[in-house]
Amino acid sequence: MNALRYDGHDLRLEDIPRPEPGPGEVLVQVQAAGICRTDIEIVTGGHGDYVAGRARVPITLGHEWSGRVEAVGEGVEHLKPGMLVTGETGIGCGQCELCRRGHYNLCPQVTETGIINRDGAMAEYHLHPAGFTYDIAGLPFDQAAVLEPATCGVYACRQGRVTPADRVLITGGGSIGQLAAQAARAFGAWQVVVTSHSRTKLELAEKLGADAALQSDDSLLQAARRVTQGEMFDVAIECSGSGSALGDCVQLVKPRGRIVLIGAAHRWPEAPPPGRIVGAELQIIGVRGSPHVWPETIELVRKGKIKTGPVISHRLPLAQWRQAFDLVQSNDPTVLKALLLP
Ligand SMILES: [Zn+2]
Ligand SMILES: [Zn+2]
Incomplete structure (x- = not known):
C-alpha cells in the first residue's frame, strides 16, 4: 500500500x-x-x-x-x-x-x-x-x-471550564480557531469573539456563529472593550501559536481569567508580562490532545452544532x-x- x-x-x-x-x-x-x-x-x-x-x-x-x-x-x-x-x-x-x-x-x-x-x-x-x-x-x-481538531476545541472548552456565563475570546482563525469558537458556542457561552489577521478568516468566523470577529492589530484592545461593554473576557483560547496572540490573551481577559493554550506550536518571542498574570490571578491552562470528549464531539457534529x-x-x-x-x-x-x- x-x-x-x-x-x-x-x-x-x-x-x-x-x-x-x-x-x-x-x-x-x-x-x-x-x-x-x-x-x-x-x-x-x-x-x-x-x-x-x-x-x-x-x-x-x-x-x-x-x-x-x-x-x-x-x-x-x-x-x-x-x-x-x-x-x-x-x-x-x-x-x-x-x-x-x-x-x-x-x-x-x-x-x-x-x-x-x-x-x-x-x-x-x-x-x-x-x-x-x-x-x-x-x-x-x-x-x-x-473530527479530531473539533475534539481539541471541545477539550479546550472543557479545560477552560466554559459556561453560559462566560465571554470567550478565540485568538486565531485557522481550522482549530474556527472549531474552538463553535465549541464555545455549543457550550452556551454568553459571547464568542474571534481574532485573526485575515479578513477571510474573520468573515468565516462570523458566518459560523461568532458574535464578533476582530482584526488582531493595534485596534484590538479598543475593539475588545467595545464589544464586551468594557467587561473583557472570562476565557481566552489561544489557537494561533503566535506570541503576540498570547500577549493579547493576557491583556484581554478579566481578573481571574482562564487562558487555554491549544497545541504545542506556540512561539513566544514576546513573553507575556508576568505582572498581569500574577496581579490579576490569571490561570494559564495547557491542553494536550483531546481525551474523553470524542463521543460528545461526535454528537455535536451530528447535530450540526459544530460544522x-x-x-x-x-x-x-x-x-x-x-x-x-x-x-x-x-x-x-x-x-x-x-x-x-x-
Ligand atoms: Zn492536528
Ligand atoms: Zn500510561
Whole structure:
C-alpha cells in the first residue's frame, strides 16, 4: 500500500506492506486524512519529541482521519467491516498511574497516531486500537476526517471550564480557531469573539456563529472593550501559536481569567508580562490532545452544532501530498484544512 512516510529528514510516498489487525485492533481503509500544523512541525524539524529523540522514525504521518473498517482483529465486537470510523490520537499504556487516573494523553509511554511512535493515516490503510475507534455512520467522510481538531476545541472548552456565563475570546482563525469558537458556542457561552489577521478568516468566523470577529492589530484592545461593554473576557483560547496572540490573551481577559493554550506550536518571542498574570490571578491552562470528549464531539457534529465542513478548503489525492503540504505551509489565508484522499 502507499503510505506517506517521514524518515527524520524527508517525507516521501512509499510502498509498504499492508498491516494485519492483531487482537483488539481494527484495519481501516482510509477515506481522508487532514494535514495539521503538527505535521508541518514534524517535517520541518521543530517538533519537541523529534528534537528530543523520543519519537522514532520512520513513521507514517496523519492523525486526523476517517475510514471504512476493512477487517477487525480478535476480540473486537463493536466494529464491523464497512463501518465509517475515526479514532483518537493519543493512546496511553493503560497501566501507569496517569492512565489509571484517566490522563492517558499524558502517559509517559503515550503514542500519538501519526505523531509519536504510532503510524498514522496518510496511507491507503491504517491500523488503530479498537478501543480508541468510533463509529461515525451518517457523517460525510470528509467532514468526519476533521473530527479530531473539533475534539481539541471541545477539550479546550472543557479545560477552560466554559459556561453560559462566560465571554470567550478565540485568538486565531485557522481550522482549530474556527472549531474552538463553535465549541464555545455549543457550550452556551454568553459571547464568542474571534481574532485573526485575515479578513477571510474573520468573515468565516462570523458566518459560523461568532458574535464578533476582530482584526488582531493595534485596534484590538479598543475593539475588545467595545464589544464586551468594557467587561473583557472570562476565557481566552489561544489557537494561533503566535506570541503576540498570547500577549493579547493576557491583556484581554478579566481578573481571574482562564487562558487555554491549544497545541504545542506556540512561539513566544514576546513573553507575556508576568505582572498581569500574577496581579490579576490569571490561570494559564495547557491542553494536550483531546481525551474523553470524542463521543460528545461526535454528537455535536451530528447535530450540526459544530460544522466541520466549512473549514475544509482543499481536497487532494494522496499522490499530490507535496502540493498539499506546500499549501498548508503557505501564508495564503484561504487555506484552512487540506485533506489528502488516498
Ligand atoms: Zn492536528
Ligand atoms: Zn500510561
